[in-house]
Amino acid sequence: MQPENNFTPSQRSTIKRVPKRGDYERNTIYRILDEGLVCHVGFVANGQPFVIPTAYGRVDDKLYIHGSPASRMLKTLQSGIEVCVTVTLLDGLVLARSAFHHSMNYRSVVVFGTATTVETAEEKLEALNAFVEHVIPQRSQEVRPPNRNELTGTLVLSLPLDEASAKVRTGGPIDDEADYELPVWAGEIPLNLSAAEPVNDSRLPSSIEVPTYATQYMR
Amino acid sequence: MQPENNFTPSQRSTIKRVPKRGDYERNTIYRILDEGLVCHVGFVANGQPFVIPTAYGRVDDKLYIHGSPASRMLKTLQSGIEVCVTVTLLDGLVLARSAFHHSMNYRSVVVFGTATTVETAEEKLEALNAFVEHVIPQRSQEVRPPNRNELTGTLVLSLPLDEASAKVRTGGPIDDEADYELPVWAGEIPLNLSAAEPVNDSRLPSSIEVPTYATQYMR
Numbered sequence: 285m286q287p288e289n290n291f292t293p294s295q296r297s298t299i300k301r302v303p304k305r306g307d308y309e310r311n312t313i314y315r316i317l318d319e320g321l322v323c324h325v326g327f328v329a330n331g332q333p334f335v336i337p338t339a340y341g342r343v344d345d346k347l348y349i350h351g352s353p354a355s356r357m358l359k360t361l362q363s364g365i366e367v368c369v370t371v372t373l374l375d376g377l378v379l380a381r382s383a384f385h386h387s388m389n390y391r392s393v394v395v396f397g398t399a400t401t402v403e404t405a406e407e408k409l410e411a412l413n414a415f416v417e418h419v420i421p422q423r424s425q426e427v428r429p430p431n432r433n434e435l436t437g438t439l440v441l442s443l444p445l446d447e448a449s450a451k452v453r454t455g456g457p458i459d460d461e462a463d464y465e466l467p468v469w470a471g472e473i474p475l476n477l478s479a480a481e482p483v484n485d486s487r488l489p490s491s492i493e494v495p496t497y498a499t500q501y502m503r
Numbered sequence: 504m505q506p507e508n509n510f511t512p513s514q515r516s517t518i519k520r521v522p523k524r525g526d527y528e529r530n531t532i533y534r535i536l537d538e539g540l541v542c543h544v545g546f547v548a549n550g551q552p553f554v555i556p557t558a559y560g561r562v563d564d565k566l567y568i569h570g571s572p573a574s575r576m577l578k579t580l581q582s583g584i585e586v587c588v589t590v591t592l593l594d595g596l597v598l599a600r601s602a603f604h605h606s607m608n609y610r611s612v613v614v615f616g617t618a619t620t621v622e623t624a625e626e627k628l629e630a631l632n633a634f635v636e637h638v639i640p641q642r643s644q645e646v647r648p649p650n651r652n653e654l655t656g657t658l659v660l661s662l663p664l665d666e667a668s669a670k671v672r673t674g675g676p677i678d679d680e681a682d683y684e685l686p687v688w689a690g691e692i693p694l695n696l697s698a699a700e701p702v703n704d705s706r707l708p709s710s711i712e713v714p715t716y717a718t719q720y721m722r
Contacts, residue, residue, distance in 0.1 A: 296551055296553075300575055301570070301571060301573065301574055301575070321593055321596075321607070322591055322593055322607070322609070324543040324545075324554050324556075324589055324591070325554075326543075326545040326552040326553065326554035326587075327552050328547050328550070328552050331547070331585070332515055332585050332587070332615070333545040333546050333547050333552055333585060333586065333587045334515075334545065334587055334613075335543050335544075335545035335554050335587045335588070335589040335613065336589070336613070337543075337589060337591040337609065337611050339607060351520070352520060354520065355520055356519055356520070366550070366551050366552060367552065368545075368551070368552045368553055368554045369554070370543055370554040370555070370556060372541055372543070372556040374540055374541055374696070377540075377638055377639070377720070379639070379642070379717070380646070381646055381647060382646055382647040382648075382649070382653075383631055383632060383634075383635050383643055383646050383647065383648055383649055384631070384647075384649050384650075384653040384657070386634070386635050386638070386642075386646075388540070388541070388558060388638075390541070390556065392556050394553075394554065394555070396551075412602055412603070413602060415602075415605070416602050416605050419596055419605070419607075420596070420598070423598070423605075424602055426687055427599070427600055427601055427602050427605075427685075427687055428600060428601040428602065428603075428682055428685060428687075429601075429602055430601070430602055430603050431603075434601075434603040438603070456702070456704045456705060457704055463647055464706055466646075466647060467711060468645055468646055468647075468711070469703075469707065469711050469712070469713055469714050469717065470703075470704040470706075470707055471701050471702050471703045471704040471707060471713075471717070472701065472702045472704075473698050473699075473701050473702075473717050473720050474698065474699040474700075474701075474702065475696055475697070475698055475699070476696070476697060476699065477593070477694055477695070477696060477697075478694070478695060478696075478697040479692050479693065479694055480692075480693040480694070480695065481693075482690050482691065482692050482693075483675070483690050483691045483692075483693065484688075484689075484690045485675045485676055485689040485690040485691075486675060487683055487689075488688065488689055488690060489686075492686060492687070492688050493688070494688055494690075495688050498598070498688065498690070498692050501596070501692050
């Protein structure tokens with residue numbers, strides 16, 4: 285079944301503060317998820333909230349996270365409790381003429397749901413490749429694929445992308461009318477995640493060249 | 504009273520996965536908090552975890568977050584429930600010779616505690632300036648300071664920096680011994696948040712020059 289092009293906002297996924305910045309389009313949400321590198325996983329253990337940063341991958345309408353079977357986070361999530369996964373891309377600093385109206389441009393996605401353990405070796409392998417592909421497309425085909433021990437030794441959880449929302453701010457500052465006369469610079473400082481020159485592993489033979497996906501890495 | 508130079512790891516703030524990456528030094532933790540621009544605030548409402556990205560500021564041993572008094576997040580936190588605030592800096596992609604050993608270099612901080620509402624106008628003003636200073640030092644002295652309405656119309660919460668831990672990964676990939684023979688590039692792609700050319704606000708008079716803290720913005 286094809287998923288809907290738009291998510292239906294639920295009570296918990298509805299953007300309440302500045303609703304015009306909310307976006308429930310699947311395309312928008314997936315573009316943000318695909319550009320991000322780290323998600324923040326929120327869960328509750330003994331009444332206590334935890335927010336843990338981790339890598340992730342997306343395959344169709346599933347978000348995968350993974351780690352050691354000893355991970356407190358993964359073991360807790362495995363029990364089927366509610367999880368909230370947030371991905372935030374910071375696009376710029378917004379400098380207004382007043383302290384109060386300073387802001388940031390960003391794109392964020394919040395996903396709600398419950399995670400399930402990936403059981404089949406086939407889906408696990410697909411997910412593990414997705415983690416590498418998420419960061420560097422094509423890379424998973426060049427490296428040694430996961431072996432049986434690695435597959436067994438990795439816990440992979442799958443979160444369905446059923447209930448999610450994006451929130452996006454763009455553009456310059458919005459000042460109080462009277463403040464536009466102030467002799468203060470105002471505008472946006474765009475920010476982006478950029479890559480510096482790759483650093484060879486200390487044991488890399490000199491015959492191996494740095495691939496262009498590393499020298500020209502862009503997000 | 505001077506706070507201790509090191510945080511005492513509590514049960515919830517102890518780094519359990521790869522404990523050697525844990526760091527409880529106040530200096531390390533504050534450097535990470537001061538470099539970050541966005542934190543992820545985790546809290547529980549009706550048993551449901553929420554993870555919301557937001558700006559923050561630090562003054563001594565307090566972390567401030569703020570927003571509209573109508574904010575669901577702030578109203579929930581005001582009731583004195585447990586909160587978890589996480590800041591993550593992504594420093595690089597670590598490319599190993601096997602899919603399994605791919606990793607990321609990062610520095611993250613997790614803070615636990617309960618927030619309290621900042622009541623006095625004096626501390627509120629200090630916090631509001633801290634939000635601007637956190638992003639651009641000196642900027643708060645150039646812009647119009649918050650007026651009475653803005654102070655009243657902003658809810659500021661203070662989280663004591665009493666219980667926190669950092670987790671840090673640095674360096675290249677760690678491959679299985681047999682994989683070092685593979686003819687695959689391995690190393691690190693360093694990442695950093697970089698600023699592009701500032702964009703003037705559309706209503707900025709041409710007589711106002713872009714300040715160097717904007718043209719040379721660095722994090």
